[in-house]
Amino acid sequence: MARVRNISTGPRGAYLGAALVMVDPGKETEADDFAPEWFEVVSEGAPKAGEPGDIGSAIDLLDPANDDHWTGAGLPAVDAVKAILGRDVTRAEINEAAPEFMRPTA
Numbered sequence: 001m002a003r004v005r006n007i008s009t010g011p012r013g014a015y016l017g018a019a020l021v022m023v024d025p026g027k028e029t030e031a032d033d034f035a036p037e038w039f040e041v042v043s044e045g046a047p048k049a050g051e052p053g054d055i056g057s058a059i060d061l062l063d064p065a066n067d068d069h070w071t072g073a074g075l076p077a078v079d080a081v082k083a084i085l086g087r088d089v090t091r092a093e094i095n096e097a098a099p100e101f102m103r104p105t106a
Contacts, residue, residue: 001032004039012038018085019061030057055097058084069103074103 006012006023013020014031023029028042058081062069069080076098081089 001030002034003028003042004031004034004045005042006038007040008038016057016061016085018022019084021061030054054085055081055089055093058089059094059098059101071105076101076103 001016004014004023006080007027009025009073011022011024013022014029014034015021017030018095020027021031024092031039059076061084062076062080064070066080069077071077075091076094078089078091078094081094
């Protein structure tokens with residue numbers, strides 16, 4: 001995984017696990033599959049386990065329309081965040097990374 005910046009003139013897609021991440025020009029994201037003509041690598045390697053930043057990026061990839069991504073209370077589902085990160089994560093880590101994050105409403 002790498003942190004990459006969109007160096008193109010328009011929004012471009014990169015992949016983090018199986019999730020497509022759209023990135024505006026000049027913005028950065030974590031990605032493990034991207035087109036080098038559209039993205040430059042800002043830093044290499046996966047974030048260390050337990051760092052809140054990687055969990056926050058994963059939460060941003062959750063789909064508000066997908067009930068499997070959310071608990072009944074509107075919190076990010078632990079299993080959905082685990083699937084995006086490709087590693088174990090706890091409710092406490094999610095709460096630390098995004099203390100008041102709730103499912104966006106349409």
